Amino acid sequence: MLRLFGLLAFAGSVLSQAALPYTDPENGINFWGFTDVVHNVTWGYVFPPLATSGPNPNEYIGEVVVPVVNQWIGFALSGSMIDSLLVAAWPNNGKIVVSTRYATSNVLPDVYPGPTITTLPSTTINSTHWKWVFRCQNCTSWLGGSIDVTSPSNIPAWCVSTIPVDDPADPGTSMVQHTDYGFYFFDFSSAHVTAAQYNNWAAGGTGPGSGGPTTTTTKTTTTSTAPPTATASPYDYIIVGGGPGGIITADRISQAGKSVLLLERGGPSTWETGGRYQPPWAQGKANLTKFDVPGLFESMFTDPDSFWWCTDINVFAGCLLGGGGAVNGALYWLPSDQDFSTNNGWPQEWTNHQPYTAMLKARLPPTDAPSTDGKRYLEQTSTVVSQLLAPQGYQNVTINDNPDSKDRIMGYAAYDFIGGQRGGPVATYLQTALGRKNFKLQLYTNVLNVVRNGSQITGVTTNDTSVAGGFYPLNPNGRVILSGGTYGSARVLFRSGIGPTDMLNLVKNDPVAGPNMPPSSQWINLPVGYNVSDNPSINLVFTHPSINDYDNWADVFTDPPAADVSQYLANRSGILAQASPRLNFWSALGASDGETIWMQGTARPGAASWNTSYAFNQTQMFTITAYLSYGVKSRGRIGINAALVGTPLVNPWFVNPLDKSTLITGLQNIVSTMGQVPGLEMITPDNKTTIPAYVNAYDPATMDSNHWVGSNIIGTTAGQAVVDVNTKVFGTNNLFVVDASIIPALPYGNPHGQVMSMAEQAAAKILALAGGP
Template sequence: MWLSLALNAIVTLLNTKALAAPARAPPQDSCGWLAQEWDAIVVGAGTAGIIVADRLSEAGKKTLLLELGGPSYWITGGRERPAWLSGTELSRVDVPGLYLSIFSERSAPTCPSGVVSAFQGCAVGGTSAINAGLYFQPPASDWDDNRDQGGWRSADVQAATERLLARQPSVTNYSQDGRFYLQSGYEAVRKWLVDDAGFEDVEINDEPDNKDRVFGRPAYNYIGGQRGGPARTYLQTALARENFHLQTGARVKYINQVGGAASGVVAEVDGVPQNASLAPNGRIIFSAGALLSPQILMYSGIGPEAVLQDLASASFTPYVSPSQWVVNPEVGEGLFDNPNTFIELSDPTIRSYTYPYADPPPRDRDLYLSSRSGPYAFAGQTAVFFGYVPQRDGSRIGVQGTIGTAGFGDYTGNSTITLNVYGTSGLYSSGRVVLSGGNFTPGPSSGIYYADRRDGMAIAAFIYDIFQALPPSGPESPAADGLTPLNIARNSTVEEIYRYITTWSQYAVGTVNHWSSSCRIGKCADADTKVIGTENIYVVDASVLPPLSVNPQFGAMVAGEKGAERLLATWSAYYAPAGCGLL
């Protein structure tokens, strides 16, 4: 294990310059991006969209990447930051330890009010600019256990996965001095799960198919002690090409389409609708995320008939006649998120740690600024574990847990940490994207969490099982040696745990915002990611993923690589349009 950790650190240091190229300004546009025709218009400069745009432009396709938001990382022009970062080339997004502060206050990289009824990134990098940077490779079973995934089985995505890891390796050694920080919680949980409960201690991404009763250190996509992601890798190579243009501040409202054949998009720029046009044989690719991609399709007259009728009745889009519609009932269906529960744990050996935004401890501040080391070099997850719960029908439900560095809610003592446990693959419950309010804002339907009792019972059984390896205790009589659960009693029955985790509180039935699966391969889109019923409209983002056993970031980036590969195969030959070019 330690050899692997050391190699990760060496690879990170050697590849920092190659992976994170110097910031590049977008190429000068000789006659305006709106006056040109594009082989590909990619909507959303997020986790998958940047990768798609980079790969298409690399293959010679004249590519326009449209993003609603603005800059995020320093390399993209982001300048929002606390005063202690003054004099550096760092924004708040670049510093992993400032991750949680994004959730405590609305910041520039998040979506403004009225865009989406969820917490989501609206900036260059998308959600990869606001998440913790956790980067777990999905097991092969996530691709292979879904019967509709033709063309996207584990063998099919293997080359895409390898390309991704070549551009964006995973690291467990986040701190550039080679040390691990804030380890008291890690040590206490390792003793509980590995020594007492019998979990296997593994390097998580070294054994991606091993996700049953395993424990390890988190894998991240950091680069040189800073947040990584496609904005620091793929985007930088795309910006160097003359056939690529990134336009921020462009909110795509709908596609111009007739009978499912798109000719361009209408984007609102500075409050004014503008038309961006496709070249002959061009493609529209939606990479706006599992909530916004279905919304724009629906606004474009593509989706479930009842939704299209509601939009038409309000004259909200130009597609008011059924003759203009492409009825696809699977657009927005199957929306998935992980149901989560916070379990507060205490132990006399633990020393909690919080991450101040404006005024870090001087030693930790200086350590990060001088060498990208210390607590601020990671987002605060000290450990991760995975497991499965078998079901009577032969399937299994996945469970993931991460360990934080501090307590939450009513439990914030100095010896308290938070276990965030949530259901993953195999859950029976899902929902759909719904449009609500006068502006038809997209958001999740009801029924996403625990609509099927089997989901809650599986997660409750998992929690009950690992609780049996804890020493006897109670909230008022903590264990003298070992962890004590504070908000769920250690001696709770499976049924009691079930009632707790399925009843809303600040600790249970939380929204993780790991949205996926709302335009699934084989249902909403075909294996090329083309929306069924259309001629040249595609979706490449977490919408096309099945529910995964891990955080969806890695899977969404694989989708970007695989989707670009499938898209390029749909072009019989490159069409070079005449007219304006890029200088």
């Protein structure tokens, strides 16, 4: 329950969902609240007057108005699941069942007995909605935390679930994770009324009383909502998704003088964007978040309060400003000529990538020595792996000096870090865009679908309740660019009536999304979700006496070595200035059909898991992850399920048996010279398991490299591709896609660099295309 409510700070100028004053016409209570337009759930709260002396009252009155499709709702006024008071409620046999919970980690929260919650008489339940009005006493403070009822800057969290709790009669029942969640801005300091008003309502009375905030009365037969305050201003370009593709495209198009609105569904990431999720050792000492510090990469996957992962996608995907570029290891390989070749599926018009890659490199030069003192740290793994590969003919090089050389080469891992901190488009392209008056960034704004009249897109529908219908319009001849990633952009297309019929019917049957779809006569049948690639990856785990596995990164977020903390805080140098990968290598492998498939290797200290019969020293572990990359033959399919959650439908790994046999050959090559490295021992697989047996038994769920590409593949023919050579969606006049989903096949290395180069070229092509604003 309430799994990903991470404690978030925000930039007020870009947070559009805000609580507004309203009066429930059925009970006369003056609430401050908002309505989520996706689920049509209204959340409202009002507080007693502030104390003139001593502590403030520890209570409030709240209400939620919920369509019956939602089986239960939950909220945390602090905006965090961890160490916060959580409240959940659901109807059962004509009554509201209430459960207060508390959790110290990312598990099903325990029942928390502190609050006293009284359901008030204006609570109603009917065939379409249930409205719960309640008094919550002892609810603004709890074990280890509180909310500041005097603060003008708060971000409460909410969640809903379409899956019933296990035992609806039991407030302590088990329940599965919510199916959606969100945040909004709330000025607690304004949401107070007089003692006379509050005491009347708290005792079950109705009517406005006297005094209190200025309110707006809304007449409605089903819900009590804060009315929209305005019609949104139109833009030349609306860009959906603040990841690498969206940020670079937004910067280049705004640079050309066009008005640009960049909508990001998540919140801030790095400190300069308004993020405040700090490692404990940086609090009060440096303006650093988890996302700023390169060495905290491994903790992205182990932190119990991991609010940065999308909860409506069944693979790892970043839902915050920067997207995957804010939470990845930032490995950064300048694309090769082959990466953009017709052999790799690109149209001829895209093969001249060099000018755009040069533009990218000028804005964001890669580095394989990210520590500000120019030194490399924790490099024992690089040394050992180099000793393993050198007898096989590998040459040690600076990898980005010659991007076209990818056979039997190895070198230090390269990143897009800047000054010992995470760099990427957030630190570069976004900052220049933010300096322009014709550019606007808006966070916490989830685009649900594009609004179209046949082939013409008129704008986008969002969850933003501050504008009428959540609708953001385009200027005449304006354009929408989807940059939500391989899963996110595909889902927006499905919800907009674009894609295979089976996916569109799932949307049509959804009670919330279905009514927003165009009529079936306007559906556009394109292979959205097909042709998907991801690197199949296999981990080999070793030990060597020289290795320092850095405690397997276990306490790097909460309590890394004091000397490393001091060094990093002093000048952004040392171990914490680099993500965990230490060395990368490539080799060309001959497949049995006579073609070539490339293998990339990444070596890092530590291990995610291991399975061995050996006794071994855990502090000496390191991992080599071997990926198949350029030339991989398998393809899969992604889509949505009945809950509209993005999910793999056909896994893209080892669909073609040549991929498996080729990777087995590559793994056997890697370990073939182990005997020439004294002290080197492989513990997974150990000597009781052959490489083929190990690969055959490998859990497909752990083969995901999170390098998904191809769901909206680029091409020249509608039906075989989703977007044309200008990245325009076939069958539309003004809808484009610029993200990893248009990449037709995997590049040699991690696709981060290729996505950014692609965005540079895509922006130029879109601007040059006739008919635009």
